[in-house]
Amino acid sequence: MSISRRVFVKSGGLALFSFGLDPLFLARAAFASYRPVPSSTALSRPILVCLFQRGAVDGLNMIVPHGDPLYYRERPRIAVPERDVVDLDGYFGLHPRLAALKPLWDSKRLAAIHAVGSPDATRSHFDAQDYMESGTPGVKATPDGWLNRYCQHDREHQDTPFRAVAFGPELPRILAGTAPSLAIGDLQAFGLRAPQPAARDRLTRAFEELYAGSATGLLSASSQEAFEAVQTLKRVDPTQYQPANGADYPRGKLGKAMLEIAQLIKADAGLQVAFADVTGWDTHVNQGASEGQLAARLAELAQTLTAFARDLGDRLENVVVLTMSEFGRTVRENGNSGTDHGHATAMLVLGGPVNGGRVLGAWPGLDPANRFEGRDVAVTTDFRDLFAEVLARHLGARDLSAIFPGFIPDPARFPGALSA
Amino acid sequence: MKSLVLRLLAIVAAWPPAVGAQPAAPLQSPLTPRDSAWHALNRLAYGPRPGEIERVAAGGVLRWIDAQLAPDKIDDETVAKREREFDVLKYDRGDLARLYAEVQRARQERKRMGEIAADKPDDSPVAMKGRRFAAQFQQLAVVRAALSERQLYEVMVDFWTNHFNVYFAKGADRFLTPDYVEHTIRPHAMGRFEDLLIATAKSPAMLFYLDNWESVAPGAALPFPLSARRRGGQGVRTGINENYARELLELHTLGVDGGYGQHDVIDVARIFTGWSIRRPQQGADFEFHDWAHDTGDKQVLDIEFERGHGMDEGIRLLKLLANHPATTHHISRQLCQRFVNDDPPDGCVDDAVAAWQRSRGDIREVLRAIFHGPDFWAAANVRAKVKTPLEFVVSAARAVDAEPDTTPRLAQVVARLGEPLYLHVAPDGYPEREEAWVNSGALLDRMNAAVALAAGRLPGASVSPDSVVPATADPERLIASIDAGILGGTMSDNTRRVIRNQLSDINDAVQARALAVGLAIGGPEFQRQ
Numbered sequence: 001m002s003i004s005r006r007v008f009v010k011s012g013g014l015a016l017f018s019f020g021l022d023p024l025f026l027a028r029a030a031f032a033s034y035r036p037v038p039s040s041t042a043l044s045r046p047i048l049v050c051l052f053q054r055g056a057v058d059g060l061n062m063i064v065p066h067g068d069p070l071y072y073r074e075r076p077r078i079a080v081p082e083r084d085v086v087d088l089d090g091y092f093g094l095h096p097r098l099a100a101l102k103p104l105w106d107s108k109r110l111a112a113i114h115a116v117g118s119p120d121a122t123r124s125h126f127d128a129q130d131y132m133e134s135g136t137p138g139v140k141a142t143p144d145g146w147l148n149r150y151c152q153h154d155r156e157h158q159d160t161p162f163r164a165v166a167f168g169p170e171l172p173r174i175l176a177g178t179a180p181s182l183a184i185g186d187l188q189a190f191g192l193r194a195p196q197p198a199a200r201d202r203l204t205r206a207f208e209e210l211y212a213g214s215a216t217g218l219l220s221a222s223s224q225e226a227f228e229a230v231q232t233l234k235r236v237d238p239t240q241y242q243p244a245n246g247a248d249y250p251r252g253k254l255g256k257a258m259l260e261i262a263q264l265i266k267a268d269a270g271l272q273v274a275f276a277d278v279t280g281w282d283t284h285v286n287q288g289a290s291e292g293q294l295a296a297r298l299a300e301l302a303q304t305l306t307a308f309a310r311d312l313g314d315r316l317e318n319v320v321v322l323t324m325s326e327f328g329r330t331v332r333e334n335g336n337s338g339t340d341h342g343h344a345t346a347m348l349v350l351g352g353p354v355n356g357g358r359v360l361g362a363w364p365g366l367d368p369a370n371r372f373e374g375r376d377v378a379v380t381t382d383f384r385d386l387f388a389e390v391l392a393r394h395l396g397a398r399d400l401s402a403i404f405p406g407f408i409p410d411p412a413r414f415p416g417a418l419s420a
Numbered sequence: 421m422k423s424l425v426l427r428l429l430a431i432v433a434a435w436p437p438a439v440g441a442q443p444a445a446p447l448q449s450p451l452t453p454r455d456s457a458w459h460a461l462n463r464l465a466y467g468p469r470p471g472e473i474e475r476v477a478a479g480g481v482l483r484w485i486d487a488q489l490a491p492d493k494i495d496d497e498t499v500a501k502r503e504r505e506f507d508v509l510k511y512d513r514g515d516l517a518r519l520y521a522e523v524q525r526a527r528q529e530r531k532r533m534g535e536i537a538a539d540k541p542d543d544s545p546v547a548m549k550g551r552r553f554a555a556q557f558q559q560l561a562v563v564r565a566a567l568s569e570r571q572l573y574e575v576m577v578d579f580w581t582n583h584f585n586v587y588f589a590k591g592a593d594r595f596l597t598p599d600y601v602e603h604t605i606r607p608h609a610m611g612r613f614e615d616l617l618i619a620t621a622k623s624p625a626m627l628f629y630l631d632n633w634e635s636v637a638p639g640a641a642l643p644f645p646l647s648a649r650r651r652g653g654q655g656v657r658t659g660i661n662e663n664y665a666r667e668l669l670e671l672h673t674l675g676v677d678g679g680y681g682q683h684d685v686i687d688v689a690r691i692f693t694g695w696s697i698r699r700p701q702q703g704a705d706f707e708f709h710d711w712a713h714d715t716g717d718k719q720v721l722d723i724e725f726e727r728g729h730g731m732d733e734g735i736r737l738l739k740l741l742a743n744h745p746a747t748t749h750h751i752s753r754q755l756c757q758r759f760v761n762d763d764p765p766d767g768c769v770d771d772a773v774a775a776w777q778r779s780r781g782d783i784r785e786v787l788r789a790i791f792h793g794p795d796f797w798a799a800a801n802v803r804a805k806v807k808t809p810l811e812f813v814v815s816a817a818r819a820v821d822a823e824p825d826t827t828p829r830l831a832q833v834v835a836r837l838g839e840p841l842y843l844h845v846a847p848d849g850y851p852e853r854e855e856a857w858v859n860s861g862a863l864l865d866r867m868n869a870a871v872a873l874a875a876g877r878l879p880g881a882s883v884s885p886d887s888v889v890p891a892t893a894d895p896e897r898l899i900a901s902i903d904a905g906i907l908g909g910t911m912s913d914n915t916r917r918v919i920r921n922q923l924s925d926i927n928d929a930v931q932a933r934a935l936a937v938g939l940a941i942g943g944p945e946f947q948r949q
Contacts, residue, residue, distance in 0.1 A: 207943070
């Protein structure tokens, strides 16, 4: 099953690649207001990209409840003024520096979930990130991450070295575990290193022969994957990559990571699950309103996501980007024109399969009586319900309780980011 | 090095092989003395250094093992000298605590001025110093593993540091971890398990890592006003925190199937209420808070802990756990997994448990039982394990007699291969099974590290391969010395053929050696132990 599927996908990918040379068509496909019928053929291999905003993003200034006077009362110095908010539905709106995402919202490829978070009350970055990545709030001893457990339980795609990739120097908690997963610090440097291409090829061949002839067990399987990956990348040639459709990724680690993810997707390298993270969200001091610290981070996020969508063109039809952050921030601004550690936050879901153009999740409001511990936005959507929905409806995961042990994901609680 | 040679010569002279009190080679082993030495040097040590296989084989491998079981009697001046280059060791916990407090203060100040976002890297001189110390401390582990004559001791330090895992990057553990390794783990690594367990329970690093320092009896009255800011703006937590209690039972002692329930976890947590730490400005020492301790009745594993006790009931509990049958089985199994096979044979575990009971948890006796048991020497368990990232890097350095410097370069290679030192975030430590670290990306990185090391291009390690593989233009001689010196005679025909082919068009003897050694260390045989 898996082999025939893979050959199928690869040849289909080639066809797409030649199709993809028409930038006008792609631009239209990516930003048109209609939704093309998802193809059931080669294009249908789904891909999930998880983007972790480390440091706890202020959900209230990302997806702004500008329709609530309490928002303005609690944040006299850092609220986004009504006139600057990019309205979404009359009550919520985008931070102005996220305005670039509005076309994706309008074409229903972007949804937001508000008041989402962890059932665990911790306000420690360390613990909360740990729980969000292990997928087991309150349980520290979980050895692996939920993305890795997904890979363990859905073995259909196990056959490519680029199936699960984290972009960064070390494998993050979310991908730790027994299923093969790669941490790539720099796609261009992946593989054997040598000063000249000829020397590198020779070294690669020599090691390939060594392992093909003498390795046993897991060493044998992993080395085969490794050399297959090197071959794939040689074909892709990351040094020559040009983003399509004039996509303009911002400089910096986030832009580079998402560019490399787009590259692997378009190269049909077998990518199914990708992870990247971005820091800078822990805005205790001088957070800013329409401009300032948080605004700058949001601008980078928006530019990255729009570049990614534009670059992917119609490949976005099979891709879902899910943002996450360990918790939200206090409703009320603090004495330093910033916000302290809170509880629920907002997350974004972007991509072709997304049931977008809506702010999802039950909104508990900002009334102090409804707040968590009297101060923070209450969690009405357990993050596992959102993650489980994406795994089930996008990647086709079946055994959700094995991926989130101790939790019984219930489709009735899914926030509805993707169509059933 | 010289002193070791002399010592071994002395041992050989004093107890000629075959007439000593113990057999010089393992009984019933199909292994030759050389193979036995190679096996023992891979498991009890971080791989052989040039000439070491011959020395251990000549002196008798069991004698070498017994010597390793008494590390205090092994002279280790080389490492002692190198340790003096590591500034971080000149700072005690109080010094590091004050440095940490200074970093925090400077950071708060800059945050107040709006100069940095709270999760942006802090480039102030004092913060840089803190980071330099952290990197230096990681490198120190590599230097000790590579150069120490007390190899088994260093392996056990690694084992226990991983068993009683803390996370170097969590808040105060940034400065508590060096003290933890130096003064909690190292003094007890080859002593009694009970002492080690109590030391970890009282260690500020563990109390902070698993949150026990803020575990307070429900309803306890604070003896002083505690502002919310002092707890990092997170609000004051009252009530018990179960984290340490749960991991103590599940990971440190009984094991996940050790026969305890949630009510045990809660009562263990209540027993440890009040086990806390002083503020960093005051040195962050262990401190027992009477006011925070739950003095009520408790019951753990059906044993009564009557009301009215203080810190003493925690010590009583730790002693009980240390010698509980579930604990002896759990840890014996882990030791067999480390030293014998990822799937530890039952016989090995039984031998270890019996030795544990005989010796009341003397770690040396448990190890001795494992190394003298038939499973350790069984052919099925030789080369049955894949080296961990640390084992690979250190064994490669030792194979070519590389001298690691104080820069964190080799520690960075260990990190790139997937297991950065002291940075496993979850309390279970790095897994002992090969699935956790054998993957395609890490394998390619091993090959790259091997090629760089062999060519003398790996920064941070000066290589002197002449003593193990003399440069020669004769491929057959080169291959033979690599097989004997680096692969312990395990080179496969395929590896021989591939290296021979690669050498066919290289005339420069030094270049040829670099390539051949790189292929051997990066190749499949060297990954195994």
